[in-house]
Amino acid sequence: MYTVKALTPRDAETVITEEQFQKLLAYLREIKYGAITLIIQDGKVVQIDKLEKIRFK
16 A cells, blocks of 8 residues: 655645656556656756566565
């Protein structure tokens, strides 16, 4: 489970777009093992990396 801090409309516009936020949420729902990295430049998200690991039993 994850928690998302509520942002004011001004903060949300300067940090992450709605499209990026929806993509991030989709990645969080999909991934079982791995990492999601946000790349930020000048206070804005410019890239989202998803590294997914597959574990064999």
